[in-house]
Amino acid sequence: MSTDSTDPTITFDAVTKRFGAHVVLDELSFTVDPGEFVTLIGPSGSGKTTILRLLMTLEKVDGGTISIDGEYLSHMERGGKLVPADEKHLSRVRRRIGMVFQQFNLFPNMSVLRNITEAPTRVLGLSKGEAEARAVDLLDMVGLSDKASAHPTQLSGGQQQRVAIARALAMRPDVLLLDEVTSALDPELVAGVLSVLKEIASTTDITMLCVTHEMQFARDVSDRVMMFDSGRVIEDAVPEKLFTSPEHDRTKEFLSAVLNRA
């Protein structure tokens, strides 16, 4: 394992993922550097969300390997051979990764505050006081200081998503995965969530991998944008380049379809 800044944080090496006969990811390879903000765009069903779910260990790879800072995520080494990771190994690599979901996935059996403090106390072993101090800071950052004792169901979708972002950050991840985090929100609530994410991107060195249909947002905050189609990266460029002069026809078609939607 290496923490040399020149080594990529995330490495996909010939990753294949199938659901039944359907090949979602087709020997996919790419890397993400430390602190980079990378956005994945592409048509529905092109495998973008699957990439995030594989990184979060919610799915298993069918071929190839994924590593975080040079350490295998989906596999582990045993007796010089690569074998599928066991729960203990998964738990160790998961420590470094956080995820924000399209549908927030807040726990309805806990208050907003406990949603944020539960994992830091139970998983990281923080004291209640430390976890609450962390949660209060994060709620302040996402503009929901007054909602600590509220119940998730009492919040708007946008507020719930901001709590979910705070909850993920409370674990101090090195990598944050954002899975269409504004897709389930009413249009007027999207801006608030995006501005929180922009602030995180500009004030932290968390490596971020983002799946979104918010092209303006992608253009504003991304260091790099990857265009996906049929389980492959068909174009990989800085946002100015990809949005203004895409090389691939599929990218052009996709961008014009998305941008002319309004």
Place this chain on the structure above:
Amino acid sequence: MFDNFGFFFPRILEGLPQTVYATLGGIALTIVLALVAGLAMLSRLRVVRFVARVYVEAFRGTSEVVQLFWIYLVVPILVGFQVVPLAAGIAVLGLNHGAYGAEIVRGAVQSVPKAQVEGAVALNFTPAQRLRRVVLPQAFVEMLPPFNNLFIQLLKSTALLFFINVPEMTRQVEVLRPNFGESLATMYGIILVLYLLLAIVITGVMRWLERAAARRLGRRPPSRTSALAKVSAGGVG
């Protein structure tokens, strides 16, 4: 027809403590077995699922009365040890209703959205923590209405314990019956009402739990009248 109430009532009431012990003991055992067997049926290990399935089918598929005679009459012959009647009764009630309860637990756990488990995985909870902190608290509220039914059935099944001479309410009546054949309506009227009152107590406790659990999940307390009103209004929303 309902004569000598003052004579019969205290004698039948003497059986009330045994009925209550059998009910509470049976409910306690039911909860434990239902939880263990219900979760075992969801295990990743095939052998664990198989054992749980055998337990559920065996107790759900055989007569409670026959089970009582087994544990009270047959088992002592096999092991040379006589079980206290009340304990034997509680064991059968618990084993039997635990088998039904296991399916309730399994269904309720499965009804918790997968996204909740994924949220817990993303926060690196251990599998046990996912269950204990996220899944079970949400499944709990779904279990309460069917468990209410089950507990009332268990209460009524305590009447079967008269077969193995547990001095509960029904046995009190059976003891009196040969000598007071002319007062059957009074005697059976009294226990009928007593069982009903106990059932109402169970329902009251369970509804209270249901409301408390719903509030904890941030849901409106379930209201059966408003649900009916929605149906008759053509299902708004």
